Each structure stands twice: as structure tokens, then as C-alpha cells.
Amino acid sequence: MVEISLASIPSGSIRMRDARSEAVREVQLHPFQLGQTQVTGAQWGRAPGSIPIPQASSDTPAHPVTWFDAVSWCNAASAAEGLEPAYELGTREVAWNVAAEGYRLPTEAEWEFAARAGTTTPTYGPLRDIAWTSGDGLDGPQQVGRKAANGFDLFDTIGNVWEWCWDYADTARYGGYRSLRGGGWDDKPWSCRASVRRDSAPDAVLEDVGFRVARGAVGERGATAAQGWSAEADRQRADVRGPLPVGWTPLRSMLLD
Numbered sequence: 001m002v003e004i005s006l007a008s009i010p011s012g013s014i015r016m017r018d019a020r021s022e023a024v025r026e027v028q029l030h031p032f033q034l035g036q037t038q039v040t041g042a043q044w045g046r047a048p049g050s051i052p053i054p055q056a057s058s059d060t061p062a063h064p065v066t067w068f069d070a071v072s073w074c075n076a077a078s079a080a081e082g083l084e085p086a087y088e089l090g091t092r093e094v095a096w097n098v099a100a101e102g103y104r105l106p107t108e109a110e111w112e113f114a115a116r117a118g119t120t121t122p123t124y125g126p127l128r129d130i131a132w133t134s135g136d137g138l139d140g141p142q143q144v145g146r147k148a149a150n151g152f153d154l155f156d157t158i159g160n161v162w163e164w165c166w167d168y169a170d171t172a173r174y175g176g177y178r179s180l181r182g183g184g185w186d187d188k189p190w191s192c193r194a195s196v197r198r199d200s201a202p203d204a205v206l207e208d209v210g211f212r213v214a215r216g217a218v219g220e221r222g223a224t225a226a227q228g229w230s231a232e233a234d235r236q237r238a239d240v241r242g243p244l245p246v247g248w249t250p251l252r253s254m255l256l257d
Helices: 042-045 068-082 107-118 231-238
Strands: 006-009 012-017 026-031 032-033 088-091 094-096 162-168 178-180 197-200
Touching: 006 107, 012 107, 026 088, 026 107, 042 068, 068 088, 107 162, 107 178
Parallel strands: none
Antiparallel strands: 006 032, 012 026, 088 094, 162 178, 178 197
16 A cells, blocks of 8 residues: 545636746636645555655655656556556556546646645745745755645645646647646745746656646546646647747647647
């Protein structure tokens, strides 16, 4: 057993903004569960076949963790607890079964809704009370659960380590990069808030990156959209026509075949 403490997140809606396109969309969410803390080194080690993470102590967030490592761990943890795995894993492609009850990464909409816990301000309290940031003068992540929880009884959604989400960051501009949320122990206070986004390659090894898990069936078997994510929207964004601006790497080969 991996012994994950989960908080029950109610249904609700959240307005998601895209800074590049300036698009705004309202996302309706089904209830789901979310880890009260980021997955710790001890929890990481309890899933069968977990790769060693020498930097992570038992009560600090597991780090550095790649996106691929995180989804693989979710499946291993699900199997250890007799749950249907949420992911079908290929060499580089990962498919999400939205009807599965196993552990998974939250979507960005789920993550932000849960992190805000009904608030509309950048953080759910003063950073000194709720988050580990550069203002604390640290050299690494801290023991989870030592700062104040938000209204959904979640700890460290802001600060400590960045958290992988399921979603692609922007298939038009950043190709296969996945989204990160929340800020980390070495980030400036302005970069630690509920709306901040970061992204990276799914195989990148980043010292300040970990994850927390979600659970809960949020759609019908075979569906390719749930909780603010849509495979069709990913394909449409990747279908960029004409000359590309420098640095843009749309996922034509993966998503448009």
C-alpha cells in the first residue's frame, strides 16, 4: 500500500485563461479526489518497481521526477492497491482512461480549482503561512504539511516543488511539453500563486519538480475529454498552418496522424 491521504474535491467550475492566446473558458468539474500533499519519498518507494530517488527523504516531496516517471508511478501505485490503472503506457505516448479509478495526475483545471479552494486571490493566504519559497532562504524542498492547509485541506499547493499536471502546455508552441503548477522552494514570491504556469519536456529531470496524485472516474470509458482537457483541442492547437515563429514546435506528427 502506498498510503496516500486523499481530500475530496467537490464539483464546481473554474475560469481558465490562456496568456498567449488570451482565450478564456469556463470549465465544469466533476467531483474527484486529490492527494493532501505532494507524493513523498516514502510513498514513492512503496510502489513496486519505483526508480530510486536519492535526493528525496521520506517526508519531503519525491523529486526530481519526470512526467513519464510520474504517470508510470501512478499505474504502479494503482496496481499495488488493486485499482484499475488510469494510463495505457506506450514508448512515448500515454493514453488516459477517464473512467478508471486508479491514481493519475490532475488536469490543470482540477489542480487550479483545488488549489484555490473557493478563493479568488492569487494565494489562499499569506505566503509566509502557506508556502515554502525563495523568501525562506532554503536549499531544497521541505517536509510536507508543515504550512497551513487551504480550504480543501490540501497542503503545499503553492511552493515547495512544482507539480506535474496531465495537460500539454501548448501543443502549438511547445509541442509535447507538459504543464507544471504551483511554484517551488527557490521561486520568487511573484511566481508562487494559483494561476502561475510553467512547462517542460516530459522526460526532463528538474530538481524542483514533483507531483501530487488525483483519483476518480470523471468520464465514460473511451472518452477523450474530461475535467477541462480535450484531445481534440490538443490536435486543433497543434494544427498550425503556414510559417512557424522561431521556437514553435507543434505536435503535428503525434497528434494529427
